Amino acid sequence: MGYGKAIILLLLAIPNFIKPASGINQFLPAAIFMLLIFPTVSIPIIAGFYRSIGSQISKPNWNDSPFRLKRPLVFFQFMGVFFLVMGGSMIVGKFIYSRGPSIFGFYGIFFGIGILFGIWIAVKLVKPR
DSSP states (O other): OHHHHHHHHHHHHHHHHHSOOOOOOSOOHHHHHHHHHHHHHHHHHHHHHHHHTTOOOOOOOTTSOTTOTTSTHHHHHHHHHHHHHHHHHHHHHHHHHHSSOOHHHHHHHHHHHHHHHHHHHHHHHSOOO
């Protein structure tokens, strides 16, 4: 399953290399702060909820399926890597296309970092049953 997820991420990143998304062109420090804090706080709360209904909260493995509810942190790991790859491809594509930075790409990278940091905190805080 690990190769399949990597291929999906690569195929989804290709359009951003060719013609990057032109979203927000204004750098907002408050937005970056929120993109880091929101998933960092919400993922441990969601993990605690999933633990209470019987799901296993443990360090995610890249080779696991992200669509099984038995281990919900695997889905969040896939989404964190997804945002990192998409943000990075937007930055590279925008630089190739118009020689300027992609602020929208930086937002994606910071959101992906926030998700992965939230997973790390959830693994540390939420005790297994």
